[in-house]
Amino acid sequence: MITLWLxxxxxxxxxxxxxxxxxxxxxxxxxxxxxxxLNVQLLSVACVKRRLAVLSNGRLGIKSQFAFEFSSDQQSAYTGTMHLENLRLKKMDIPPHRMG
Structure with missing residues (x-):
């Protein structure tokens, strides 16, 4: 029985x-x-947080938060965040940035 649970x-x-x-x-x-x-250069994408939770539709799933860095003028980098529920994008926060 222990083997089955393992x-x-x-x-x-x-x-x-x-x-x-x-x-x-x-x-x-x-x-x-x-x-x-946005016509910017994407530099990187990284997972900040991932957890098992109840989603907005009431089902059990995975909520994730990702940070992504981008550059609009090739001199400065900005960090935005994405909030996902399973594979679906729920919210994206993009900081003010220069248009280059």
């Missing part, structure tokens, strides 16, 4: 990691799209 736990950890990678790829795509819309 396999279930290992499977859950692997599934969480796998889905986390899908979320990171979705965040990268959202950041690239926003950079193209």
């Amino acid at each position: 396999f279930i736990l290992i499977g859950a950890v692997i599934a969480f990691f796998w889905f986390g990678r899908q979320i990171a790829e979705a965040a990268q795509q959202h950041a690239v799209g926003q950079a193209e819309k």
Whole structure:
């Protein structure tokens, strides 16, 4: 019986990691799209926070926060944040920046 619970736990950890990678790829795509819309250069995307939570639709899922850096004039960098629920972008905060 202990072996069964161990396999279930290992499977859950692997599934969480796998889905986390899908979320990171979705965040990268959202950041690239926003950079193209703003006509800025995307520098990096990094996960700040990821947790299991109840989503706005009432279901259990993963809430994530990502930071992305971009440059509008190739001299200064700005950091924005993205809030995702599973693969869906819920909110994006973009700081004031120079238009170059």
